[in-house]
Amino acid sequence: MKKLSFLLLAVFGLLVSCNNKTEVQNNVLTTNDTTEYLDCTTPVCTILLQPYDKTAEKYAKDVSKTLKERIESMDYICVQQVKVLPIKQLPDTLLNQAKTRYRATKILDFQKQSHYKGHHVIIGVTSSDISTSIHGYQDYGIQGLAYMGQENCVVSTYRLKNKKDLWKPMVHEFFHAFMHMPHCPADDPTCIMQDGHGKPNWTKRTKICNKCLGYDAQ
Ligand SMILES: [Zn+2]
Ligand SMILES: [Zn+2]
Structure with missing residues (x-):
């Protein structure tokens, strides 16, 4: 007793x-x-947005409220805080060989060294182009990357056509990073977790599907 x-x-x-x-x-x-x-009986998290330039800082500040609302509405996660950190400069050592894009994995490793104790997830935000080795290319330009389940991800606004959609790649990477969620098993074009297949189209992606949430789609 x-x-x-x-x-x-x-x-x-x-x-x-x-x-x-x-x-x-x-x-x-x-x-x-x-x-x-x-709401608060569900997983609780706090999010740090780390801008890497002035433009990214503006986007990060603009998106923070929407990001909290969207995450909470999609998976009953209680987001206690979305905090925008002061701008940090990305070192040149994180660039690719041609010095044209930042390597996304190098940014993630760079973020791993940052002190984000007491917060759950870090999302780096840059307006520069970022790349990784994927789709048979050594240096492919991407919009975001996460270390699965490691609470560490990055997004770039460079290839994002409609900047108002920024919350979408952020939520996508957040679910990889915080919830350990893989790409949409239904490959649903309206699901935020659909694999971008190299050219993500965010316009239609506004929700998270039942399959991704672990329910069987009826
Ligand atoms: Zn899905
Ligand atoms: Zn993904």
Whole structure:
């Protein structure tokens, strides 16, 4: 019984830590907003946006609210905070051999060294072109890359036609990085997790499909 009450307290403790409107009084959980309380029983995360230039900083600031709302609406994740960090300069050593694009994996390794303790996911943002070895090419220009499940990803606005769509590659990489989510098994063109197949078309991608969320599409 003692063990059980300790367990209950631990659960309450967890709930309190993700919602400052929730209080424990005499072991009774009270909350001002039941909906918020329910949202916070799901995975909680905080996101750091790391801009690498002035243009990227502007985009990062503009997208932060939308990013939080979209992630929360798609997978019941409670995003506590999206914080935009001060601009950092990407060193030239992260460029490809021709010095025309930054290697995305080198940016991810660079971010791994950053101190993002206390935050869950880092998303690098650059307006420069980034590349990786994919689709049979050694240096293929891409819009984003993540280390699966390692809470580390990067997006580039360089190849993004409609900059208002920036939240989409961000959410895509975020799900790879934080939720360990692979590409859409249904290859659904309306699903945010669809593989870009080298030329991602973000226009139609506005939701996450049931298959990706682990439900069978009916
Ligand atoms: Zn899907
Ligand atoms: Zn992907």
